[in-house]
Each structure stands twice: as C-alpha cells, then as structure tokens.
Amino acid sequence: MQGLDFSIVPEYWPLIGKGLWWTVVISTASAVLSVLAGIGFALLVLYAPPVVRYPVRLFMWLFMGTPLLLQLFLIYFGLVQIGIDIPAIWSGIVALSLHFAVYNADIFRAGIASLDKGQTEAARSLGFGAWRTRIYIVVPQAVRGTVPAVGNMMIALLKESSIVSMIGIAELVHSAQLVISETYRPFEFYLTAAALYYGLNLILEAVLRGIERKVELSR
Amino acid sequence: MNDTRPMIEVRGARKFFGPLEVLKGIDFSVARGQIVAVIGPSGSGKSTLLRSINHLETLDGGEVWLDGVQVNQKLDRRSFERHINGVRQQMGMVFQHFNLFPHLSVAENITIAPIKLKGMAKAEARALALKMLDKVGLADKIDAFPARLSGGQKQRVAIARALAMQPKVMLFDEATSALDPELVDEVNLVMKQLASEHMTMVIVTHEMRFAAEVADRVIFMADGAVVEEGSPAELFRNPKQERTRSFLKKFLNG
Amino acid sequence: MDIALIGRIVPVFVQAAWTTVELSLLSLALGLAVAALVAMLRLSHVAALRFAGAAYVSVFRGTPALIQIFLLYFGGPQVGIQLDPFAAGAIALGLNIAAYMAESIRGGVLSVDRGQMEAARSLGFGEGQSMRWIVLPQAAKLMIRPLGVNAVALVKGTALVATISVVELTYTAQRFIGSTYKPFEIFAVTAVLYMIMVYGLTLLVDRLDRAYAGEA
Numbered sequence: 001m002q003g004l005d006f007s008i009v010p011e012y013w014p015l016i017g018k019g020l021w022w023t024v025v026i027s028t029a030s031a032v033l034s035v036l037a038g039i040g041f042a043l044l045v046l047y048a049p050p051v052v053r054y055p056v057r058l059f060m061w062l063f064m065g066t067p068l069l070l071q072l073f074l075i076y077f078g079l080v081q082i083g084i085d086i087p088a089i090w091s092g093i094v095a096l097s098l099h100f101a102v103y104n105a106d107i108f109r110a111g112i113a114s115l116d117k118g119q120t121e122a123a124r125s126l127g128f129g130a131w132r133t134r135i136y137i138v139v140p141q142a143v144r145g146t147v148p149a150v151g152n153m154m155i156a157l158l159k160e161s162s163i164v165s166m167i168g169i170a171e172l173v174h175s176a177q178l179v180i181s182e183t184y185r186p187f188e189f190y191l192t193a194a195a196l197y198y199g200l201n202l203i204l205e206a207v208l209r210g211i212e213r214k215v216e217l218s219r
Numbered sequence: 220m221n222d223t224r225p226m227i228e229v230r231g232a233r234k235f236f237g238p239l240e241v242l243k244g245i246d247f248s249v250a251r252g253q254i255v256a257v258i259g260p261s262g263s264g265k266s267t268l269l270r271s272i273n274h275l276e277t278l279d280g281g282e283v284w285l286d287g288v289q290v291n292q293k294l295d296r297r298s299f300e301r302h303i304n305g306v307r308q309q310m311g312m313v314f315q316h317f318n319l320f321p322h323l324s325v326a327e328n329i330t331i332a333p334i335k336l337k338g339m340a341k342a343e344a345r346a347l348a349l350k351m352l353d354k355v356g357l358a359d360k361i362d363a364f365p366a367r368l369s370g371g372q373k374q375r376v377a378i379a380r381a382l383a384m385q386p387k388v389m390l391f392d393e394a395t396s397a398l399d400p401e402l403v404d405e406v407n408l409v410m411k412q413l414a415s416e417h418m419t420m421v422i423v424t425h426e427m428r429f430a431a432e433v434a435d436r437v438i439f440m441a442d443g444a445v446v447e448e449g450s451p452a453e454l455f456r457n458p459k460q461e462r463t464r465s466f467l468k469k470f471l472n473g
Numbered sequence: 474m475d476i477a478l479i480g481r482i483v484p485v486f487v488q489a490a491w492t493t494v495e496l497s498l499l500s501l502a503l504g505l506a507v508a509a510l511v512a513m514l515r516l517s518h519v520a521a522l523r524f525a526g527a528a529y530v531s532v533f534r535g536t537p538a539l540i541q542i543f544l545l546y547f548g549g550p551q552v553g554i555q556l557d558p559f560a561a562g563a564i565a566l567g568l569n570i571a572a573y574m575a576e577s578i579r580g581g582v583l584s585v586d587r588g589q590m591e592a593a594r595s596l597g598f599g600e601g602q603s604m605r606w607i608v609l610p611q612a613a614k615l616m617i618r619p620l621g622v623n624a625v626a627l628v629k630g631t632a633l634v635a636t637i638s639v640v641e642l643t644y645t646a647q648r649f650i651g652s653t654y655k656p657f658e659i660f661a662v663t664a665v666l667y668m669i670m671v672y673g674l675t676l677l678v679d680r681l682d683r684a685y686a687g688e689a
Contacts, residue, residue, distance in 0.1 A: 067632030107590030308597035
C-alpha cells in the first residue's frame with residue numbers, strides 16, 4: 001500500500017489530454033457512421049430483396065448476440081487476414097460503428113414500422129417512387145421519433161469506445177495505461193480517466209437534450 | 220343516540236397546492252349515523268377535503284377529528300405512522316377509480332387487511348368476506364380476479380373491502396363518476412342500503428338526485444370554501460346563495 | 474474454413490464458456506442485491522439517501538465499465554484491496570450492472586398506479602406493508618423485461634474481464650486467434666457459444682414476461 005497522491009496528475013496532462021482528444025475523435029466518427037449505417041441496415045432489412053435482406057438480418061443477429069470486444073478482435077485480426085492492412089484506429093472505428101449500427105438499425109426499423117401508412121400512400125399518390133418515398137418521407141419522420149433511443153446508444157458508445165485501447169489505440173484509457181506503466185499509480189490515473197469520461201458524458205447528455213428539444217419543436 | 224359528540228369534525232381546514240389555496244378554512248361536522256353529501260363544481264376542493272379526512276392529503280392548517288381523536292395531530296414521524304394506520308382502520312375509503320388490488324382475488328382483496336392488520340384467522344376472514352360480498356350482492360364472485368369484473372362490480376367489491384374493516388365511517392370520493400351510466404344504479408343501491416343501516420357517511424358526488432335522496436345534509440362547496448349547507452330540501456329547492464342557485468341551475472339544465 | 478481446427482478447440486471453448494456463465498451468475502446475484510438497495514435509496518423520503526442513490530447511479534453509468542474493472546483490479550491494491558482477476562471482475566461487473574438494474578426496479582415501482590398505495594394506506598397499512606404486499610408484487614411483473622435486458626447486457630459485458638486475464642470466452646478467443654491466425658474460425662465457435670447464452674436468456678425472459686406480466 002503506497003497511499004494516494006493526485007499531485008502528480010497535472011504533470012502528465014499533455015499525454016492524457018491527447019488521449020482525451022482521440023476519444024472524442026473516435027467516438028464522434030463512430031457515432032456518425034453508426035447512425036448512417038444503422039439507417040442503411042434498417043432500410044435493407046425492411047425493403048431489400050431476400051438475397052440481401054437475409055444476410056443483413058443474419059449479420060445483425062450475430063452482432064447483437066456477441067460482445068463488442070470479441071467483434072473488435074475479429075475485425076482487427078480478420079481484416080489483415082483477408083489482405084486489408086489498415087491502421088488500428090480504423091479497425092477500432094469500424095468495430096464501434098458496426099456494433100452500434102446494428103442496435104441503431106433495430107431502433108430505426110421499429111421507428112419506421114410504427115409510422116402511419118397514410119404517409120407512404122400520400123407520398124406515392126404525389127408520384128414519389130418507392131425508394132424516394134422511403135428516403136424523403138419515411139426516414140426523416142422515423143428518425144425524429146427515435147432520437148431518445150439512439151441518443152442512449154451514443155451515450156453507451158462514448159463509454160465503450162474505451163475498449164479500443166485493447167488494440168493499442170492511444171485514446172484516453174490507453175494514455176492512462178502509458179502513464180501508469182511509468183508512474184505505477186493506477187488508482188490516480190484510472191480515476192482521472194473516469195472523471196474525464198464522466199465530464200464528456202455530461203456534455204454529451206446536454207448536447208442530446210438540445211437535439212431532442214430541437215426535434216420536438218420541429219415535429 | 221346517546222352519544223352527542225360528532226363522529227367527524229373538521230375545523231379551519233386549509234390546504235395549498237403550490238400558490239393555489241384549494242381549501243380556505245373549512246369547518247364542518249358529521250354526527251353519528253349522519254349522511255352528508257358534498258357537492259360543488261370540479262376544482263371546488265370537495266375531493267381534497269374528503270381525502271384530508273383520511274389524511275391522504277396533509278392539511279396546511281386546521282384540525283380533523285374522528286370520534287374524539289385528532290387525525291392530523293403533531294407527532295414524530297414514527298409515532299404518527301403508528302397513529303395514522305390505527306385511525307385509518309376505522310375509516311373506510313372508496314375511490315373514484317376503485318383501486319382494487321389487481322394481483323389479488325376478490326376474496327384476498329377483502330381479507331388482506333383483516334388478516335394482516337387485525338390478525339384475523341384465514342377461515343374467519345373468508346367468512347367475513349363472504350358476508351360482505353353478500354351485502355353488495357357479489358357472493359358468487361368471491362374467487363374472481365378484479366380484471367374479470369365490470370366497473371360497477373369492482374366498486375361494490377371496493378365497498379365490501381372497506382366494510383370488512385368494520386369502520387366507524389365510510390368516505391366516498393366520486394364513487395360512481397368513473398362508471399358507465401347503466402352501472403351507476405347498482406353502486407348507488409349499495410350505498411342506500413348502508414344509509415338505511417345508519418352508517419356514518421360522507422359522500423362527495425356530482426349526482427344531485429342521489430344526494431337529495433340519500434343525504435341528511437348537503438354541503439355546497441365552491442373555490443375551496445363552503446358556500447351553503449342545509450337539508451336537501453332547503454338546499455335544492457330553496458338555495459339562499461346566488462352561487463348555489465347558478466350552480467344548481469346549470470346542473471339541472473345541462 | 475478449417476473444420477478440423479474447430480473440432481479441436483471446441484472442448485476448450487466450452488470450458489471457457491462455463492467460466493463466462495459463472496461470472497455472469499455471480500455478478501447478477503451481486504448486481505441484484507446492490508440494485509435493490511440503491512433503488513430503495515432512490516425511493517426514500519430522506520433527501521440525503523435519495524442523493525446517495527442518485528450519485529451511485531450517475532457515477533457508475535457515467536463512466537466506462539472497463540475503467541471500473543481496472544480501478545478495482547489495478548488500483549485496488551493501492552487502497553488495500555487485493556483481489557484475484559476473477560473476483561475483481563465479478564465484483565466490478567456486479568457493481569456496474571447494479572446501477573442499471575436499480576433504475577429498472579425503480580421504474581417498475583413508479584409505474585404502479587398511485588391509487589394502489591393510497592388504497593392500501595386508507596385501509597390502515599403502513600408504508601412498508603403497502604410496499605411489500607400491494608405495490609411490489611405488481612411492480613415485480615413490470616420489472617421482468619427491463620431486468621432481463623440488463624442481464625443480457627451483463628452476459629455480453631463479461632467479455633471485458635478478458636482485459637485482466639480472466640480465462641473466459643473472449644480471452645480464450647483472443648489467445649487462440651493470436652496463436653492460430655484463424656480469426657474467422659475462432660469467431661464462429663465463440664459467437665455460437667455467446668449466442669446460446671444471450672438468446673437462451675432472451676427466450677427465458679420472454680417466457681417469464683409472458684407468463685407473469687400478461688395477466689396484470
């Protein structure tokens with residue numbers, strides 16, 4: 001037992017700060033991609049021909065039934081295996097995006113399914129084609145209703161982005177680990193990292209509340 | 220009646236919901252065996268008044284007495300909890316939305332309080348439940364679950380549940396307001412029967428005809444105050460206050 | 474697909490999956506106990522207790538489970554807590570899921586109609602008695618589904634303890650991927666085992682929910 005000493009934390013701020021920055025970058029990129037891919041998966045599951053629909057459903061089922069960490073290992077080691085050699089950071093972003101895209105797709109699918117059929121009929125009667133109706137009329141409405149649920153997914157994504165530290169990406173947890181290997185002070189630096197995540201989480205919640213209010217007003 | 224003390228006495232009852240004063244110093248008392256109907260427009264405070272007799276609402280000022288015991292006396296939290304549970308066992312309360320316990324059968328709804336609170340044996344409690352159900356005409360529903368009953372039947376079971384505690388008074392909070400019109404009579408009939416047995420009752424209602432038939436005394440409330448009270452004959456045929464007149468007129472015409 | 478490899482590794486992976494099951498059950502038991510306590514704090518009449526419950530939920534839900542595990546396992550010794558990886562993992566996962574389960578329990582209690590508590594109180598039941606005999610039996614049915622969702626998340630979350638070298642399913646998968654360079658075969662075996670647990674549990678929750686929540 002060596003006792004706790006937080007006074008050494010500021011000394012390592014440059015490294016920690018850099019990690020924090022990368023956590024924000026990776027989370028933001030993955031969040032955007034997971035929403036776009038989620039909408040895509042939802043549309044495919046609902047409207048694509050069976051040859052496409054069933055593989056997508058199988059994929060979703062597979063990714064909902066397994067842990068993110070395992071998916072990260074599969075993508076990180078698997079991409080190299082099939083000849084795609086990209087930096088680790090992209091493996092991390094792909095894993096996070098796909099993992100959350102699957103959950104987002106499930107939310108969007110339910111949102112689209114709950115929409116009034118009259119909307120589709122009205123758009124079709126104006127002369128919109130099937131896909132144009134979906135993209136211009138159905139999706140924008142469905143997405144509005146799913147903002148709170150998708151927001152919860154983004155809150156989970158921010159926290160789970162810490163997992164990409166396991167493949168050596170220098171985000172917040174990984175930076176903390178680097179500092180700890182030098183200082184042997186895990187408690188102080190993990191607690192610091194936790195506090196920074198808590199702060200990021202508060203900011204994200206405030207942002208989501210803002211978006212929810214805006215969407216609520218435009219409904 | 221040789222005991223002339225009032226059964227229920229309310230003195231200077233005041234209650235605020237935020238900045239809104241919903242009870243502006245109410246005084247009234249109910250004699251033993253008397254039946255009092257409280258009428259008035261919605262938002263007049265009549266339900267709040269009734270609920271504060273049972274201490275489901277805490278008064279901000281004034282006193283409530285039941286049979287010589289102050290209901291809302293100042294005690295520390297723990298003592299008050301013991302006190303209020305004892306007092307409430309002597310008052311039967313019937314709610315607008317019945318509030319039957321959906322996870323319990325009709326028999327269990329009626330017997331849970333006698334068994335758990337009075338330590339009554341199960342067999343004895345069931346016999347009591349049967350007797351109470353017989354009174355409200357639902358003996359055949361003893362093992363049904365509330366979800367299977369009509370609104371009128373639910374309310375009659377709720378009355379049986381309250382009666383099973385052998386209360387000194389019965390409080391009815393808009394007991395027929397949530398019922399379909401054709402189910403109102405069966406509940407009113409049960410209440411009339413209780414009246415004929417000289418149960419002390421306070422009935423908050425919007426049914427003027429029923430109030431006139433069953434009550435010994437009618438209290439008209441508006442804006443958190445008692446505007447006028449008297450026998451049904453006086454109040455309905457010959458109201459003294461303009462406020463009462465306009466309320467009754469609107470009610471009888473509309 | 475290297476079928477022979479799959480045949481060889483299955484026994485090892487089944488063994489590892491059993492560790493995942495043990496870990497899940499232990500964390501679930503701890504999580505439920507702590508969650509019940511935290512939910513009671515959240516529903517208390519005393520402002521300080523309510524605040525303590527809210528703080529627990531906010532802190533454990535506002536920070537990554539991975540860091541909670543690291544703090545307990547690596548940081549614990551600094552404050553006099555020495556645990557082996559399995560115990561540290563089970564405790565950290567249990568404390569984490571408790572924050573989510575506490576909200577599921579609280580949600581169930583709050584969704585019982587207020588009139589139920591009033592009716593019980595008007596008969597003379599005390600606050601605790603009303604809770605125990607009237608509100609909780611009804612709330613329990615409403616909690617089945619949300620608590621089930623929490624439990625499924627927990628099973629998937631157990632993979633995190635691979636990072637502190639608990640030899641469970643994901644750790645085993647990682648090791649075999651590193652030694653065989655056959656990520657797809659390893660993923661296939663691991664995924665099947667996880668999905669048996671995850672979808673088996675989902676099915677169980679569905680049946681419980683239909684059996685108990687349906688009638689209310």
